[in-house]
Amino acid sequence: MVKCGYKQTEIGVIPEDWKIDCIQNAxxxxxxxxxxxxxxxxxxxxxxxxVTGTDFKESRIDWSNCHNIxxxxxxxxxxxxxxxxxxxVTKDGTIGKVAxxxxxxKPATLNSGIFVIRPKKVKFVPHFLYYVLLGSGFKKFMDxxxxxxxxxxLYQKDFINFKFQFPPLEEQKKIAEVLSDIDNLITSxxxxxxxxxxxxxxxxxxxxxxxxxxxxxxxxSKNYKQTEIGIVPEDWKIxxxxxxxxxxxxxxxxxxxxxxxxxxxFVRSDKVEKIDSYKYDCEAVLTAGDGVGTGxxxxxxxxxxxxxxxxxxxxxxxxxxxxxxYYYFKENFFNEVSKYTAKSSVDSVRRxxxxxxxxxxxxxxxxxxxxxILSDIDIEIYKLTNKLVKYRQLKRGMMHDLLTGKIRIx
Numbered sequence: 113m114v115k116c117g118y119k120q121t122e123i124g125v126i127p128e129d130w131k132i133d134c135i136q137n138a139x140x141x142x143x144x145x146x147x148x149x150x151x152x153x154x155x156x157x158x159x160x161x162x163v164t165g166t167d168f169k170e171s172r173i174d175w176s177n178c179h180n181i182x183x184x185x186x187x188x189x190x191x192x193x194x195x196x197x198x199x200x201v202t203k204d205g206t207i208g209k210v211a212x213x214x215x216x217x218k219p220a221t222l223n224s225g226i227f228v229i230r231p232k233k234v235k236f237v238p239h240f241l242y243y244v245l246l247g248s249g250f251k252k253f254m255d256x257x258x259x260x261x262x263x264x265x266l267y268q269k270d271f272i273n274f275k276f277q278f279p280p281l282e283e284q285k286k287i288a289e290v291l292s293d294i295d296n297l298i299t300s301x302x303x304x305x306x307x308x309x310x311x312x313x314x315x316x317x318x319x320x321x322x323x324x325x326x327x328x329x330x331x332x333s334k335n336y337k338q339t340e341i342g343i344v345p346e347d348w349k350i351x352x353x354x355x356x357x358x359x360x361x362x363x364x365x366x367x368x369x370x371x372x373x374x375x376x377x378f379v380r381s382d383k384v385e386k387i388d389s390y391k392y393d394c395e396a397v398l399t400a401g402d403g404v405g406t407g408x409x410x411x412x413x414x415x416x417x418x419x420x421x422x423x424x425x426x427x428x429x430x431x432x433x434x435x436x437x438y439y440y441f442k443e444n445f446f447n448e449v450s451k452y453t454a455k456s457s458v459d460s461v462r463r464x465x466x467x468x469x470x471x472x473x474x475x476x477x478x479x480x481x482x483x484x485i486l487s488d489i490d491i492e493i494y495k496l497t498n499k500l501v502k503y504r505q506l507k508r509g510m511m512h513d514l515l516t517g518k519i520r521i522x
Contacts, residue, residue, distance in 0.1 A: 158182070160181050161175065161178040161216075189221070192228055194213055195216070200212075201229065202225060206264075291514065298503050352471070360425050360427075396434070398412075398426070399424050407450070
């Protein structure tokens with residue numbers, strides 16, 4: 113039963129005053145072959161950008177990443193000279209990526225792996241059509257198109273058949289404005305998260321090396337001394353991990369995880385799984401012993417948990433705060449294990465790489481001050497990241513409701 117004011121169509125139920133069209137009724141252009149263009153012609157500097165599929169970043173073009181090209185190549189095809197309000201879609205490599213051109217810092221053209229779409233103004237608002245291509249309808253179209261195929265290419269003969277619903281122009285403008293507002297909000301939060309992380313990185317380095325001293329929430333000046341690991345505060349000690357805590361490994365396998373379990377199960381990745389039993393009930397720091405996250409995956413916990421057999425567990429802390437060690441270890445361990453390999457990556461960790469690692473240990477009171485400062489920043493970043501997740505979810509819901517006419521803007 114279709115409710116009043118709506119109608120059943122070939123692509124679903126839509127408002128009575130909405131229409132259906134194909135992308136072929138917008139201007140759809142691409143570079144015809146390579147036109148003799150080779151990667152040898154890509155320049156690091158120049159007056160004309162060449163946009164490629166690798167320049168797409170979060171539905172915009174990352175102009176700082178673009179190569180340049182000679183003027184003759186730019187002028188070769190006027191149809192693909194990039195303009196404000198153009199919509200770009202990748203057709204090679206990772207196909208179906210979408211970008212909207214809200215500004216173009218200098219003249220730009222496209223390589224052969226990108227379509228440019230210019231909506232006919234009498235029918236479509238460019239920003240509205242951009243959101244259509246970001247929506248679930250286009251994703252389903254791409255999924256259906258590539259199902260079971262090993263050839264990753266979006267052909268124009270297929271793309272022109274993409275059908276979508278659209279409202280009158282004024283409503284298109286309103287929908288684009290609403291979605292653009294939430295996009296701007298998401299972008300502002302993303303920038304704030306990046307800023308907070310950069311601040312934390314600087315503060316962490318200063319606090320954990322003693323370059324900045326904290327005493328009762330005040331930054332203070334102290335005397336320093338030369339040591340085997342550099343200049344450090346005079347009242348800080350240098351110890352090895354083995355003298356400060358116990359180091360062991362878990363005993364479980366990945367198969368022991370249970371999505372319905374109630375206890376954290378630490379494996380060799382950032383993701384914390386679940387398990388239905390526990391072996392440890394204590395404060396601990398954990399790191400992956402091998403796998404993709406070697407030297408870069410770290411966890412802190414102070415409760416019941418279990419761990420994979422190739423995850424190292426550091427616990428029973430002595431003369432060092434567990435949370436302080438977590439921050440110090442996370443900041444320095446990758447550089448420590450990198451000393452044992454000539455490569456830029458680390459394949460595995462031996463126990464002695466941890467136990468023999470030198471640790472700078474400030475007085476306990478100062479450790480607690482450092483923990484408080486870094487924990488506060490972590491909480492800020494956590495709250496902002498959660499807010500970002502919620503707004504992204506909100507945007508997805510709004511896009512679905514607005515682009516299908518389930519919710520009308522009048």
